[in-house]
Amino acid sequence: MQRVELVKDSLSFSRMIQGYWRLNDWEMSAQQLVSFIEQGLELGITTTDHADVYGAFTEERRFGQALKLAPHLRDKIEIISKCGILFPCEEQPRVIEKHYDTRRDYIIRAAERSLHELGIERLDVLLIHRPDPLMDADEVAEAFRCLKQAGKVRHFGVSNFSTSQFALLQSRVDEPLVTNQLEISVVHPDYLFDGTLDYLQQHRIRPMAWSCLGGGEVFHDYQYKDLRVRAAEIGEQMGASLDQVLLAFVLALPCQAMPLLGSGNLDRIRTQVGALDLKFDRQQWFSLLEVARGQAVP
Amino acid sequence: MQRVELVKDSLSFSRMIQGYWRLNDWEMSAQQLVSFIEQGLELGITTTDHADVYGAFTEERRFGQALKLAPHLRDKIEIISKCGILFPCEEQPRVIEKHYDTRRDYIIRAAERSLHELGIERLDVLLIHRPDPLMDADEVAEAFRCLKQAGKVRHFGVSNFSTSQFALLQSRVDEPLVTNQLEISVVHPDYLFDGTLDYLQQHRIRPMAWSCLGGGEVFHDYQYKDLRVRAAEIGEQMGASLDQVLLAFVLALPCQAMPLLGSGNLDRIRTQVGALDLKFDRQQWFSLLEVARGQAVP
Amino acid sequence: MQRVELVKDSLSFSRMIQGYWRLNDWEMSAQQLVSFIEQGLELGITTTDHADVYGAFTEERRFGQALKLAPHLRDKIEIISKCGILFPCEEQPRVIEKHYDTRRDYIIRAAERSLHELGIERLDVLLIHRPDPLMDADEVAEAFRCLKQAGKVRHFGVSNFSTSQFALLQSRVDEPLVTNQLEISVVHPDYLFDGTLDYLQQHRIRPMAWSCLGGGEVFHDYQYKDLRVRAAEIGEQMGASLDQVLLAFVLALPCQAMPLLGSGNLDRIRTQVGALDLKFDRQQWFSLLEVARGQAVP
Numbered sequence: 001m002q003r004v005e006l007v008k009d010s011l012s013f014s015r016m017i018q019g020y021w022r023l024n025d026w027e028m029s030a031q032q033l034v035s036f037i038e039q040g041l042e043l044g045i046t047t048t049d050h051a052d053v054y055g056a057f058t059e060e061r062r063f064g065q066a067l068k069l070a071p072h073l074r075d076k077i078e079i080i081s082k083c084g085i086l087f088p089c090e091e092q093p094r095v096i097e098k099h100y101d102t103r104r105d106y107i108i109r110a111a112e113r114s115l116h117e118l119g120i121e122r123l124d125v126l127l128i129h130r131p132d133p134l135m136d137a138d139e140v141a142e143a144f145r146c147l148k149q150a151g152k153v154r155h156f157g158v159s160n161f162s163t164s165q166f167a168l169l170q171s172r173v174d175e176p177l178v179t180n181q182l183e184i185s186v187v188h189p190d191y192l193f194d195g196t197l198d199y200l201q202q203h204r205i206r207p208m209a210w211s212c213l214g215g216g217e218v219f220h221d222y223q224y225k226d227l228r229v230r231a232a233e234i235g236e237q238m239g240a241s242l243d244q245v246l247l248a249f250v251l252a253l254p255c256q257a258m259p260l261l262g263s264g265n266l267d268r269i270r271t272q273v274g275a276l277d278l279k280f281d282r283q284q285w286f287s288l289l290e291v292a293r294g295q296a297v298p
Numbered sequence: 299m300q301r302v303e304l305v306k307d308s309l310s311f312s313r314m315i316q317g318y319w320r321l322n323d324w325e326m327s328a329q330q331l332v333s334f335i336e337q338g339l340e341l342g343i344t345t346t347d348h349a350d351v352y353g354a355f356t357e358e359r360r361f362g363q364a365l366k367l368a369p370h371l372r373d374k375i376e377i378i379s380k381c382g383i384l385f386p387c388e389e390q391p392r393v394i395e396k397h398y399d400t401r402r403d404y405i406i407r408a409a410e411r412s413l414h415e416l417g418i419e420r421l422d423v424l425l426i427h428r429p430d431p432l433m434d435a436d437e438v439a440e441a442f443r444c445l446k447q448a449g450k451v452r453h454f455g456v457s458n459f460s461t462s463q464f465a466l467l468q469s470r471v472d473e474p475l476v477t478n479q480l481e482i483s484v485v486h487p488d489y490l491f492d493g494t495l496d497y498l499q500q501h502r503i504r505p506m507a508w509s510c511l512g513g514g515e516v517f518h519d520y521q522y523k524d525l526r527v528r529a530a531e532i533g534e535q536m537g538a539s540l541d542q543v544l545l546a547f548v549l550a551l552p553c554q555a556m557p558l559l560g561s562g563n564l565d566r567i568r569t570q571v572g573a574l575d576l577k578f579d580r581q582q583w584f585s586l587l588e589v590a591r592g593q594a595v596p
Numbered sequence: 597m598q599r600v601e602l603v604k605d606s607l608s609f610s611r612m613i614q615g616y617w618r619l620n621d622w623e624m625s626a627q628q629l630v631s632f633i634e635q636g637l638e639l640g641i642t643t644t645d646h647a648d649v650y651g652a653f654t655e656e657r658r659f660g661q662a663l664k665l666a667p668h669l670r671d672k673i674e675i676i677s678k679c680g681i682l683f684p685c686e687e688q689p690r691v692i693e694k695h696y697d698t699r700r701d702y703i704i705r706a707a708e709r710s711l712h713e714l715g716i717e718r719l720d721v722l723l724i725h726r727p728d729p730l731m732d733a734d735e736v737a738e739a740f741r742c743l744k745q746a747g748k749v750r751h752f753g754v755s756n757f758s759t760s761q762f763a764l765l766q767s768r769v770d771e772p773l774v775t776n777q778l779e780i781s782v783v784h785p786d787y788l789f790d791g792t793l794d795y796l797q798q799h800r801i802r803p804m805a806w807s808c809l810g811g812g813e814v815f816h817d818y819q820y821k822d823l824r825v826r827a828a829e830i831g832e833q834m835g836a837s838l839d840q841v842l843l844a845f846v847l848a849l850p851c852q853a854m855p856l857l858g859s860g861n862l863d864r865i866r867t868q869v870g871a872l873d874l875k876f877d878r879q880q881w882f883s884l885l886e887v888a889r890g891q892a893v894p
Contacts, residue, residue: 098594099584130596133490133587134580136552137499160596163760164461164493168500192729195760201733202764254732282730286695289729296694298726298756396892397882428894431788431885432878434850435797458894462759462791466798 001044002276004206004258006178011124011155013047013078016273017208019260020048023062024055026264033066037073039266043273049181049208049260051082051129052114057091060117068119079120082129082159082181083110100132107143111153126153127181131165141172157181159208163199182207184257186231186249186292187214187224197255209257212250213243230291234284240275243268245288247275252285299342300574302504302556304476309422309453311345311376314571315506317558318346321360322353324562331364335371337564341571347479347506347558349380349427350412355389358415366417377418380427380457380479381408398430405441409451424451425479429463439470455479457506461497480505482555484529484547484590485512485522495553507555510548511541528589532582538573541566543586545573550583597640598872600802600854602774607720607751609643609674611847612869613804615856616644619658620651622860629662633669635862639869645777645804645856647678647725648710653687656713664715675716678725678755678777679706696728703739707749722749723777727761737768753777755804759795778803780853782827782845782888783810783820793851805853808846809839826887830880836871839864841884843871848881 002015018040028036037048050060060081067074084107087098101110111126126147128140147153156173158166159181170177180200182191184207191197200207218224218231219242231245240248250257261272290296300313316338326334335346348358358379365372382405385396399408409424424445426438445451454471456464457479468475478498480489482505489495498505516522516529517540529543538546548555559570588594598611614636624632633644646656656677663670680703683694697706707722722743724736743749752769754762755777766773776796778787780803787793796803814820814827815838827841836844846853857868886892 095581097581097585097588099580100595101580133487133495134550134552134583162493162496164496164500168496171500189729195758197729198758198760198764202760202767252730254730282695282697283691283693285730287693290693297696393879395879395883395886397878398893399878431785431793432848432850432881460791460794462794462798466794469798 001273004256006206007155007176011078011178013258014045015258015276016045017047017049017080017258017260018045018269019210019262020050020059020063021054022262022264023059028264030062030065030069033063034070034073036264036266037066037070037077040269041073041076043270045261045269045273046076047078047080047258049080050114050118051085051127052110052117053082053085053087053129056089060114064117064119074120078124079118080125080127081111081114081118081123082127083107083114084129084132100130100134102128102132102135102140104139104143104146107140108146111147115152122151123153125155125157125178127157127159127179128161128169129159131158131161135165135169137169137172140169141174144173163195166199177205179258180205180207181210181260182257183211184209184250184253185212185214185218186246186288187218187227189289189292192253197253201255207255207257209250209259211262212259213246213262218242218246227288227291230288234280234288237284238278238280240278241271243272244275244278247272248278248280249285249288251275251278252280299571302554304504305453305474309376309476311556312343313556313574314343315345315347315378315556315558316343316567317508317560318348318357318361319352320560320562321357326562328360328363328367331361332368332371334562334564335364335368335375338567339371339374341568343559343567343571344374345376345378345556347378348412348416349383349425350408350415351380351383351385351427354385354387358412362415362417372418376422377416378423378425379409379412379416379421380425381405381412382427382430398428398432400426400430400433400438402437402441402444405438406444409441409445413450420449421451423453423455423476425455425457425477426459426467427457429456429459433463433467435467435470438467439472442471461493464497475503477556478503478505479508479558480555481509482507482548482551483510483512483516484544484586485516485525487587487590490551495551499553505553505555507548507557509560510557511544511560516540516544525586525589528586532578532586535582536576536578538576539569541570542573542576545570546576546578547583547586549573549576550578597869600852602802603751603772607674607774609854610641611854611872612641613643613645613676613854613856614641614865615806615858616646616655616659617650618858618860619655624860626658626661626665629659630666630669632860632862633662633666633673636865637669637672639866641857641865641869642672643674643676643854645676646710646714647681647723648706648713649678649681649683649725652685656710660713660715670716674720675714676721676723677707677710677714677719678723679703679710680725680728696726696730698724698728698731698736700735700739700742703736704742707739707743711748718747719749721751721753721774723753723755723775724757724765725755727754727757731761731765733765733768736765737770740769759791762795773801775854776801776803777806777856778853779807780805780846780849781808781810781814782842782884783814783823785885785888788849793849797851803851803853805846805855807858808855809842809858814838814842823884823887826884830876830884833880834874834876836874837867839868840871840874843868844874844876845881845884847871847874848876 005012144156155178157179235245303310442454453476455477533543601608751774753775831841
């Protein structure tokens with residue numbers, strides 16, 4: 001598995017990253033999860049993606065139970081978490097409206113809560129989960145400084161940020177934001193054309209890519225019928241599955257995105273990792289984009 | 299009343315600014331206007347916003363008549379004017395089409411005309427009223443230089459400018475543009491999401507906010523029914539009027555906007571100033587935004 | 597004819613540029629083309645615009661045949677070419693899908709092919725024809741470096757690039773990109789308002805303007821009826837033809853665009869060059885824009 005150096009001599013990720021947003025749905029025991037993590041490691045997947053909000057604020061606790069069973073795993077993996085989204089749920093009894101919070105104290109408390117739930121000393125990376133129209137960039141920078149100094153978080157980044165939001169926050173934070181986690185797929189190619197990926201390539205910031213498979217809708221929605229047919233043709237030419245074609249489409253981008261894998265099924269993950277060996281021909285790539293957008297490039 | 303320092307040791311505004319675009323409709327005598335300004339000063343509102351074009355090029359003359367009656371007021375207030383818009387009206391007999399003009403000579407003449415109408419020696423701030431697709435930024439910068447050197451204008455800014463227009467003009471003007479006057483309200487929240495306010499926060503430029511109350515339509519238009527209901531609920535929780543809720547929504551933004559008050563009714567102004575003491579809870583703020591946009595944040 | 601210095605002491609264009617994208621339709625013999633180029637030179641038009649892809653990859657060969665007949669013309673003209681677009685046609689038998697290619701080796705090969713077809717030693721300017729979502733800016737920069745060092749291309753630029761794409765590529769290329777060739781006309785005024793021309797003015801980069809006449813549709817399409825009427829009124833006031841009014845509209849922009857002329861008819865070209873002597877009144881300019889957009893400026 002290819003490794004990606006995000007901060008020289010300080011932070012590297014596996015090119016593919018295991019996402020845990022659906023962990024609760026997998027119905028694994030802590031022991032099964034330990035085994036799942038270990039088998040991922042055998043495939044070279046060392047980087048794991050979490051968020052306080054996943055599983056309605058319960059995912060990190062569940063992941064922490066596995067780490068408790070197998071503490072040696074901690075130093076073999078990178079742990080990313082996110083904060084900033086709040087919505088009404090059992091774990092947040094005082095929340096009655098979905099909203100964001102990026103105030104200094106809230107970020108610090110949220111990171112500490114993630115550490116507690118995961119049962120670890122330090123996050124490798126903390127991301128602001130969503131751009132917050134009320135974000136005071138000085139407060140966020142101050143929270144990052146505190147968490148860094150306290151040894152609680154090693155590096156910082158963002159998720160779903162536009163170029164202007166990224167530039168604003170970066171202007172206040174001393175060290176480079178290490179990533180911007182974005183929805184990137186052939187069915188959501190907006191960032192390829194609106195400047196977001198141009199900016200990241202310019203500043204050599206590697207995005208993480210979520211929903212590379214289009215959230216599953218590509219597999220059954222009627223509106224994606226033509227896309228499925230074209231992807232299947234390409235898959236046949238390449239000797240690749242639909243999963244692999246969709247992932248290889250994202251891997252081909254010059255921003256060198258790091259795809260998140262959302263499945264809890266190791267067979268499927270093994271197949272998906274195979275996308276790293278595929279090589280999209282440019283004509284294939286543009287023809288898939290054309291079908292997805294309903295028009296050729298000009 | 300909170301004061302905002304826009305240029306260190308050289309320019310500060312009251313957090314709330316009295317706008318005079320509807321001055322003619324108020325039907326005040328010069329003496330009544332003197333009294334109005336004085337009562338505003340008692341509330342701490344020292345900053346006044348004008349434009350050559352207000353009242354079809356007659357507003358500044360009317361304001362100047364009050365200053366003539368009470369010349370001691372000049373040094374107690376900040377006077378902002380704007381230029382660049384032209385449209386057919388009695389005062390502009392040679393204009394037959396609405397258009398913009400941002401040529402060097404026009405800007406200088408327009409500023410001199412405003413000084414003449416207001417009966418003052420110097421504007422505190424001159425803004426370019428609208429972004430002009432024919433704007434030659436070198437010419438505008440040259441006009442600003444001339445007006446500054448002649449002692450006719452102390453500082454410069456813009457109004458309704460996008461990020462790229464602001465960056466273009468700033469690249470040519472020697473000193474920092476002090477503000478960008480923008481339409482900002484819960485019913486026109488575009489600038490919260492399109493990068494305009496991100497850019498201003500990044501460069502620590504404080505916008506002035508016009509039409510914070512949504513141009514009055516929020517108060518009676520059917521399409522804003524749900525918004526009125528939600529704002530009323532929040533107002534009840536806060537002990538605040540609809541005016542105050544709408545103003546507090548804008549005041550909560552991290553760009554630290556300075557709202558323009560457009561009313562000529564001192565009771566209403568007094569109430570509006572009360573918005574400065576309100577504190578929006580994040581859940582309330584996001585719920586108001588949600589109703590206004592018809593969707594929750596993602 | 598006004599000349600425009602793009603790179604100090606190294607590159608200048610005639611303000612109007614002869615475009616050859618329709619050369620094949622003109623059905624000129626090589627000798628007729630020689631005469632056409634010479635008569636253009638008499639009008640001061642020294643700059644010629646080509647692309648590998650024009651005439652389905654045959655236009656440059658045809659132009660090269662004229663240069664072969666009259667080799668003395670080479671040093672009297674500037675030759676611009678472009679690469680990066682591929683589509684299925686007789687000259688590209690291995691292409692089955694329209695796509696872009698901006699890889700290092702492809703750019704070098706394409707430029708060499710253009711040199712071969714044109715029968716010349718060196719291009720004055722090479723442009724990347726379209727922004728490519730797969731563009732690795734480091735590879736493009738490397739291709740530019742190789743072509744420069746080999747003496748095959750003197751300067752580089754782009755075409756149809758957004759601001760973020762331009763900034764990305766410029767960040768990797770050592771010397772300034774000399775132009776961005778864009779569609780600019782009263783019926784396609786998007787770049788006047790979306791920041792693209794603001795950015796170019798800010799960085800003092802002169803765009804080339806294609807389809808200033810709106811691709812011919814302005815002359816007969818029903819949807820442009822009102823625009824034709826308004827342009828005719830303005831033409832009457834100015835003593836100018838429709839061609840001239842449409843070109844003068846673009847020439848009036850502060851970005852100082854260099855219009856491409858697409859006609860092969862010398863009488864028409866002579867008329868079009870006359871647009872350089874016209875002076876649009878601002879009221880006329882805004883009224884034409886208003887009719888084209890269906891709304892006045894705010």
